[in-house]
Amino acid sequence: MSTDTHKLDLTKSKKYYKKIWDVLPGGSHYNFGGSELAFVVPFAKGKGTNVWDLDGNKHLDLFCKFGALIVGHNNQEYNEILIQNMQKLTSVDTFDLEQELCEKLVKYIPSAEKIRFSLSGTEAVQNALRLARGFTGKPKFLRFHGHYHGNADNVIGGRYSGDLNRPEPEVFKGDLLDTKGRFPNTLQDQSFMIPWNDEKALEYVLEQRAHEIAAVLMEPVCINGGGILPRDGYLEKAKELCEKHHVLLIFDEIITGVRFGLGGVQKTLGVTPHISTFGKAFAGGAIPVSAIVGRSDIMNFYSTGKVIHAGTFNGYPLGIAAVKATYQLIEQDPDCYDRMAGYMKQIASLFIKAAHAVDMPLVVQGMPNGMVFHSQDHLVERSEGYSGEVKYCDIIIREISKRYGIQFSPLSRIYSNMMMNQDDVSLFEERIFEAMENARKIIDITFPDGVDQWNN
Ligand code: PMP
Numbered sequence: 001m002s003t004d005t006h007k008l009d010l011t012k013s014k015k016y017y018k019k020i021w022d023v024l025p026g027g028s029h030y031n032f033g034g035s036e037l038a039f040v041v042p043f044a045k046g047k048g049t050n051v052w053d054l055d056g057n058k059h060l061d062l063f064c065k066f067g068a069l070i071v072g073h074n075n076q077e078y079n080e081i082l083i084q085n086m087q088k089l090t091s092v093d094t095f096d097l098e099q100e101l102c103e104k105l106v107k108y109i110p111s112a113e114k115i116r117f118s119l120s121g122t123e124a125v126q127n128a129l130r131l132a133r134g135f136t137g138k139p140k141f142l143r144f145h146g147h148y149h150g151n152a153d154n155v156i157g158g159r160y161s162g163d164l165n166r167p168e169p170e171v172f173k174g175d176l177l178d179t180k181g182r183f184p185n186t187l188q189d190q191s192f193m194i195p196w197n198d199e200k201a202l203e204y205v206l207e208q209r210a211h212e213i214a215a216v217l218m219e220p221v222c223i224n225g226g227g228i229l230p231r232d233g234y235l236e237k238a239k240e241l242c243e244k245h246h247v248l249l250i251f252d253e254i255i256t257g258v259r260f261g262l263g264g265v266q267k268t269l270g271v272t273p274h275i276s277t278f279g280k281a282f283a284g285g286a287i288p289v290s291a292i293v294g295r296s297d298i299m300n301f302y303s304t305g306k307v308i309h310a311g312t313f314n315g316y317p318l319g320i321a322a323v324k325a326t327y328q329l330i331e332q333d334p335d336c337y338d339r340m341a342g343y344m345k346q347i348a349s350l351f352i353k354a355a356h357a358v359d360m361p362l363v364v365q366g367m368p369n370g371m372v373f374h375s376q377d378h379l380v381e382r383s384e385g386y387s388g389e390v391k392y393c394d395i396i397i398r399e400i401s402k403r404y405g406i407q408f409s410p411l412s413r414i415y416s417n418m419m420m421n422q423d424d425v426s427l428f429e430e431r432i433f434e435a436m437e438n439a440r441k442i443i444d445i446t447f448p449d450g451v452d453q454w455n456n
Pocket of ligand 1: 066119120121122123125148149150151219224252253254255279280
């Protein structure tokens with residue numbers, strides 16, 4: 001690190017990252033991180049909220065592996081439980097922890113009367129959709145602009161067409177749907193897409209199309225679409241409309257489950273869907289486990305073999321132990337959500353202060369333990385309602401912050417972990433002002449005529 005700046009010397013890390021492209025396409029394991037322009041910092045070790053890169057620099061990890069890492073890096077108690085479990089049993093079909101864990105989940109999660117485990121969020125959502133089709137006997141589902149539900153052909157990409165009479169998702173330039181290798185029209189054939197948080201739109205489309213819709217699929221708090229909360233009464237209305245039309249309401253709680261509460265955000269918001277999916281932080285963040293949970297009469301379609309569900313590693317002992325460990329750690333530390341939220345609120349206000357110091361607008365929204373920032377002066381209320389320029393500025397902020405040792409998650413997210421402490425806030429304060437000064441310079445070069453939304 002040089003003496004007059006917090007900009008990190010990343011020589012070795014950059015060299016490694018460049019070399020890895022030879023064998024790892026795009027220098028990353030997914031297409032949301034690396035690119036010719038973006039730099040994915042390789043890390044060698046972590047503790048709590050901190051991770052150290054290959055040059056030995058300390059970073060603040062507010063990325064938390066897309067929100068999965070809730071227990072923090074190298075959490076001794078979590079590690080110990082996993083190690084003990086590995087020493088006890090490696091791989092079997094069913095074992096002596098499952099009943100206890102399932103009973104616990106049933107106790108916490110309002111929509112869970114029965115549970116099936118899987119590995120990724122994508123997989124859990126696909127199985128939830130299949131279950132809904134099996135249960136209702138109808139083929140399609142309805143989803144919402146800006147909500148993300150995994151990387152399968154039938155859920156990735158698309159935007160609202162702007163016409164409720166033609167609610168098939170529309171492709172646009174630069175969209176995830178505008179990529180090769182997808183089976184033609186899978187998304188359009190299987191789903192409809194409308195704006196979220198709009199009761200009238202939902203009512204209208206269900207009136208017209210419910211005869212072919214098995215499920216309404218949504219993020220109950222829309223983190224992927226910008227950190228947007230449901231309007232008062234919207235979730236209740238969605239459930240009422242679903243029940244009226246024999247459609248199942250699916251809450252995709254892959255981000256919100258556990259991160260916002262052990263019972264999912266459904267418990268906090270007081271609306272119980274028919275099926276929900278859990279993943280990411282569900283097993284603490286180091287071990288992949290997802291789950292499909294739901295009402296008994298729906299889940300019994302598995303018991304009777306009417307709906308197929310499979311997977312070699314479903315319910316694997318290490319995964320089950322990791323979910324159990326995560327619930328145990330949080331149960332022992334019930335104030336952890338408020339404590340994390342306290343640090344996150346300080347981080348949000350420092351971030352806004354740093355942006356204002358260089359004359360840039362910035363808002364932070366969502367929930368304290370899963371926040372989303374936008375470089376504009378008002379909250380994003382509709383995911384279709386903020387501009388490409390603002391999104392680009394947010395990417396610049398994230399990229400520049402990395403060079404100062406602050407790791408935000410893609411799509412401008414900020415995530416907490418249970419090991420967070422006041423030192424993390426201090427590190428953020430020490431670095432964010434310089435990072436924002438630099439980001440401002442890059443934004444000015446990128447948009448010499450100014451950012452449209454900042455001038456209105
Ligand atoms: N649903 C939501 C709401 C998500 O945010 C994600 C991942 N970002 C998924 C599903 C897919 O999960 P995974 O990446 O584990 O397949």
